[in-house]
Amino acid sequence: MHDYRSHTCNELRHANVGETVRLSGWVHRKRDHGGLLFIDLRDNYGLTQCVFDVDSKCFAEAEAVRAESVIRIDGRVKARTEDTVNKDLPTGDVEIYVDELEVLSAAGDLPLPVFGDTEYPEDIRLKYRFLDLRRERIHNNIILRSDVISELRNQMTGQGFKEFQTPILTASSPEGARDFLVPARQHPGKFYALPQAPQQFKQLIMVSGFDRYFQIAPCFRDEDARADRSPGEFYQLDIEMSFVTQDDVFGAIEPVLVNVFKKFSKKKITEAPFPRIPFAESMLKYGNDKPDLRNPIEIQDVTEIFRDSGFGIFAKMVDGGAVVRAVPAPEAGLKSRKFFDSTNDWSKREGFAGLGYINIKEGVPGGPIAKNLGEERTQALIDQLGLGPNDGVFFACDKEAGAAKLAGLARTKVGEDLELIPDDEFKFCWIVDYPMFEYDEENKKIDFSHNPFSMPQGGMEALETKDPLEILAYQYDIVCNGIELSSGAIRNHRPDIMIKAFGIAGYDEATVEEEFGGMLNAFKYGAPPHGGLAPGVDRMVMLLADEPNIREVILFPMNQKAEDLMMGAPSTVHPKQLRELHIRCVEPPKKDGE
Secondary structure (H helix, E strand, O other): OOOOOOOOOOOOOOHHHEEEEEEEEEEEEEOOOEEEEEEEEEOOEEEEEEEOOOOOOOOOHHHHOOOOOOEEEEEEEEEOOHHHHHOOOOOOOEEEEEEEEEEEEOOOOOOOOOOOOOOOOHHHHHHHHHOOOOOOOHHHHHHHHHHHHHHHHHHHHOOOOOOOOOOOOOOOOOOOEEEEEEEEEOOOOOEEEEEOOOOHHHHHHHHHOOOOEEEEEEEEEOOOOOOOOOOOOEEEEEEEEEOOHHHHHHHHHHHHHHHHHHHOOOEEEEEOOEEEEEEEHHHHHHHHOOOOOOOOOEEEOOOHHHHHHOOHHHHHHOOOOEEEEEEEEEEEEHHHHHHHHHHHHHHHHHOOOOOOEEEOOEEEEEEEEHHHHHHHHHHHHHHHOOOOOOOOEEEEEEOOHHHHHHHHHHHHHHHHHOOHHHHHHEEEEEEEEEOEEEEEOOOOOOEOOOOOOOEOHHHHHHHHHHHHOOEEOEEEEEOOOOOOEEEEEOOOOHHHHHHHHHHHHOOOHHHHHHHHHHHHHHHEEEEEOOOEEEEEEHHHHHHHHOOOHHHHHOOOOOOOOOOOOOEEEEEOOOHHHHHHOOOOOOOOOOOOOO
């Protein structure tokens, strides 16, 4: 027999009754029933119940062993009686009567239990992540992650994509988030950077004549943590394709996502082709560019109804350039006034001036806005929004960007509070037609809106003849249930168009040559039209695992402060290492009171 096991802890079935077997694993749970001692033995694959009779020679040893100790047992497989079968376990029809036990590794006092679903503080969970990962939910999440990545690879290679690895040590980029810098020992005073994404390299792969590239790519960004963003590093399904239009990119990635989500979820899934929503429409209808389409509420512009109206506050703001956005609240009129007041209070806690509202009960509009707006305009409002006899509506009044942001947040808040958002489906969409440029109010200049390497719609002619703020880009995002999975674009592959686009944003040709010379130089020797995108692997798994925080699907995540509590990173290093790298550490100036 094998030194440690003849079977895994998820393998034995009724057909194995009568066999002598050997299992190894962790002591998941112990239960003492007087003359019988039960140990649930756990390994990577599952659980098996082991029974120790009081007359067994190893009973005392089993009685003394602690939870999470690693043991090996030999014993006989017996069928459970009908009243003791555990239908929740694949091995629930059988149990092992143990003849021999060996403690392979004893466990000390546990800082957090593995058995059970008790929540523990983040610092304890991350410091003892190796214990946290033994817990069933987290363990299964990591297995799911591995399976999802394997399926992504299968889907991509099945479409003729080739997997290539791009450099981890590269040059610092002036665009995007902060770089992680790596000192170059052989080049004093110079630094490598860890790649924020393989963006330039994957475009150079297309220039090199390869047609379809993908990679499960590690990316590094020195940015703060969020629920859907891990600090420091993350992984993405990086994709690039040559001789493609935007439609070709969509056609390649949609079946990959549909097939992966269908394989690992029982929820309803948007079938391809996914809806395409222009950026401007998304900002108007949903208040952001990552809409949760499960929420049936759509925002509408009602500025003209309030212009020169009797509701003086909004009318005065509209005269000053503000807009009014309406957020319908289906059947909110059936709730008390407290619902409307509490939603208004919520908006103030979020940092806004507040939300106006109209509350309709049995066809009669109520509240200060309805009273001052007048019967005719209120009815026009009801007609435009299609409000029913017991609906409500909230209003956000501000400059366009502020009104969109408040209305978007209110749409989500109202949808959640009225339980309008189903939890049994994944709704995908594309956000398309992003503006190429935007006006930077702080620096009083035109700058790139999103990806500076996107191809402008209309090419050079658009750049030379159109108002920059009216130029759209072949840029797109893919969104699922309000979470952005990916940004992508048809790339600007022509040096003349690139230099012109950067010129509009205030970069002279010399600066472009200095900052992006590697890619720009390559484009001068024949670059194919190409495009791609990079869906986030961590975010996909987070959605499939139905987890609210991305930390729960990452093997060894950092905390909110980008610290690895388990390994003690970041840490100070020996002065000898700094001398070798020609680096001197300078402490930041102390603040008042420190």
